[in-house]
Amino acid sequence: MLRRASMLLARRPILAARARPFSTDLPAAPSADATFTEAWTKVIPNMDPPKTPLSFMQPRPPTPSSIPSKLTVNFVLPYASELATKEFANPCYDLIPVFKHSILSLFLLIVPATTGQMGVLPGHVATIAELKPGVLSVHEGSEVTKYFVSSGFVFIHANSFADIIAVEAVPLDRLDVNLVQKGLAEFTSKLSSATTDLEKAEAQIGIDVHSALNSALTG
Amino acid sequence: MAMAALRREGRRFAPLISPRPISAVRSSPIVPTHEYEGPIGVRYISTQVVRNRMKSVKNIQKITKAMKMVAASKLRAVQTKAENSRGLWQPFTALLGDLPSVDVKKNVVVTISSDKGLCGGINSTSVKISKGIYKLNSGPEKETKYVILGEKAKAQLIRDSKKDIELIITELQKNPLSYTQVSVLADEILKNVEYDALRIVFNKFHSVVSFVPTVSTVLSPEIVERESESGGKLGELDSYEVEGGETKGEILQNLAEFQFSCVMFNAVLENACSEQGARMSAMDSSSRNAGDMLDRLTLTYNRTRQASITTELIEIISGASALEG
Numbered sequence: 001m002l003r004r005a006s007m008l009l010a011r012r013p014i015l016a017a018r019a020r021p022f023s024t025d026l027p028a029a030p031s032a033d034a035t036f037t038e039a040w041t042k043v044i045p046n047m048d049p050p051k052t053p054l055s056f057m058q059p060r061p062p063t064p065s066s067i068p069s070k071l072t073v074n075f076v077l078p079y080a081s082e083l084a085t086k087e088f089a090n091p092c093y094d095l096i097p098v099f100k101h102s103i104l105s106l107f108l109l110i111v112p113a114t115t116g117q118m119g120v121l122p123g124h125v126a127t128i129a130e131l132k133p134g135v136l137s138v139h140e141g142s143e144v145t146k147y148f149v150s151s152g153f154v155f156i157h158a159n160s161f162a163d164i165i166a167v168e169a170v171p172l173d174r175l176d177v178n179l180v181q182k183g184l185a186e187f188t189s190k191l192s193s194a195t196t197d198l199e200k201a202e203a204q205i206g207i208d209v210h211s212a213l214n215s216a217l218t219g
Numbered sequence: 220m221a222m223a224a225l226r227r228e229g230r231r232f233a234p235l236i237s238p239r240p241i242s243a244v245r246s247s248p249i250v251p252t253h254e255y256e257g258p259i260g261v262r263y264i265s266t267q268v269v270r271n272r273m274k275s276v277k278n279i280q281k282i283t284k285a286m287k288m289v290a291a292s293k294l295r296a297v298q299t300k301a302e303n304s305r306g307l308w309q310p311f312t313a314l315l316g317d318l319p320s321v322d323v324k325k326n327v328v329v330t331i332s333s334d335k336g337l338c339g340g341i342n343s344t345s346v347k348i349s350k351g352i353y354k355l356n357s358g359p360e361k362e363t364k365y366v367i368l369g370e371k372a373k374a375q376l377i378r379d380s381k382k383d384i385e386l387i388i389t390e391l392q393k394n395p396l397s398y399t400q401v402s403v404l405a406d407e408i409l410k411n412v413e414y415d416a417l418r419i420v421f422n423k424f425h426s427v428v429s430f431v432p433t434v435s436t437v438l439s440p441e442i443v444e445r446e447s448e449s450g451g452k453l454g455e456l457d458s459y460e461v462e463g464g465e466t467k468g469e470i471l472q473n474l475a476e477f478q479f480s481c482v483m484f485n486a487v488l489e490n491a492c493s494e495q496g497a498r499m500s501a502m503d504s505s506s507r508n509a510g511d512m513l514d515r516l517t518l519t520y521n522r523t524r525q526a527s528i529t530t531e532l533i534e535i536i537s538g539a540s541a542l543e544g
Contacts, residue, residue: 033317033318033319033320035320036319036320039320039355040351040355043351043354043355044351044354044355047347047348047351050348050420050431050432050433050434051423051431051432051433051434052317052319052433052434052435052436053308053312053317053433053435054312054316054317056423056433057309057312057313057317058309060313074306074309074310076306076307076309076310077307078304078307078398078481078484079300079303079304079398080303081303081306113462114462115462118462125460126455126458126459126460127459127460127461127462128314128459128460128461128462128470128474129461129462130462130470130473130474152477153473153474153477155310155313155314155459157313157314158455158458161313163309163310163313163314165307165310165311165477165481167398167402
């Protein structure tokens with residue numbers, strides 16, 4: 001039985017390695033949009049057509065047929081890429097049943113979606129989710145990295161790539177409790193004294209963010 | 220009168236007129252302003268003129284060298300920001316693909332350019348590409364509008380496309396570029412302009428000497444729905460589950476706005492880098508040209524000086540020999 005387990009283990013990385021080396025395996029994404037370049041050269045023959053983002057994209061792997069064992073996470077902010085294509089592998093994924101919150105999970109990503117905390121594992125169904133201010137935590141084995149995210153989007157693709165785009169994300173230890181309390185009090189008073197809808201909405205947003213910050217720091 | 224005309228037309232006539240042709244005058248490239256005729260039609264430039272010219276060219280060389288250094292330091296500052304922001308638009312293109320050839324009724328071309336000049340040809344390239352896209356998307360029932368960022372594109376586009384310009388935004392770089400500023404800008408644009416597809420034209424920064432004109436397309440949520448329903452490149456969008464919000468449309472709306480602000484942020488930073496890089500190379504070639512000009516002027520100056528000394532000597536010697544003689 002142990003020998004069979006080790007055989008299965010050995011087969012997975014070989015499959016993964018074979019899937020990549022041939023360029024035909026990569027998605028048939030053209031490096032430039034052919035219809036655009038053709039239309040351009042017809043109308044404006046003297047100038048080279050401008051490039052489009054497709055030519056600058058790093059290619060993404062195609063959708064695998066079985067549940068992949070690793071999740072590649074891209075966590076980007078306007079000022080930096082926090083995690084750039086960091087791979088999180090869950091070896092022995094289909095041998096050990098992995099529950100979302102059990103201690104056996106070797107990797108888990110929890111994002112604060114508008115519908116609540118959402119857990120992402122390798123092989124998650126393709127999803128587009130909007131984020132609300134909250135805590136994003138990356139559980140890697142026993143280490144947990146937590147960030148407070150202001151808002152953004154998370155895309156989970158079928159090829160086990162997760163893209164998190166946030167406007168601001170700070171590690172929790174950089175937040176000051178006193179300033180959070182002060183901000184919360186300030187916005188609550190602004191809400192009570194707000195007259196127009198716009199002011200009310202802005203004050204409400206401030207309250208939401210600060211209370212999320214509060215619960216992140218305390219909870 | 221005729222002499223003055225000849226003077227201006229051809230230094231080649233010098234040997235025909237004067238019995239003592241002076242090579243300096245024949246080969247000088249400068250049209251003299253204070254020319255005077257010496258004995259028997261000898262012509263040479265005043266050294267004062269050449270000296271003035273040398274002084275001004277040297278000053279220009281110093282100024283352009285300083286401008287190059289300033290541009291280099293500004294480039295260093297913006298380049299790190301631009302490179303960090305490059306990861307921002309990739310997830311959107313991975314999800315929604317890139318469809319520059321999409322066929323829509325209302326196109327808006329957002330042209331990003333610089334406020335200051337002396338940066339080479341990048342602004343003209345952006346404007347040419349914008350006009351090209353305008354032409355590409357012209358047809359029955361289709362309209363294309365411009366949104367202009369930056370003074371230089373405004374100056375060029377206002378001449379012939381004044382009626383198509385929706386919004387002009389200038390003085391973008393007064394404060395250091397930040398995402399908040401760009402998102403406010405994006406908000407303004409989205410509020411005031413009706414669009415089916417936004418095409419952002421900018422210069423992508425590859426290296427200090429290479430800037431590639433690029434166009435990024437952001438589609439409105441209705442067009443995204445239409446394209447995903449009709450299959451093709453966006454066909455897989457339906458397979459994505461959409462969490463949160465009441466309708467898929469609401470999420471797509473937020474997504475389109477967010478995509479626009481992210482792509483704008485990256486575009487503005489890349490264009491700023493390209494501007495500084497182009498300015499560096501323009502100022503560099505300008506100081507090199509000034510250096511060449513200075514060399515040529517120095518040679519002319521020396522020749523003129525030596526010629527006048529020779530003439531004086533000849534006069535003295537001929538005078539002395541006449542007295543003896």
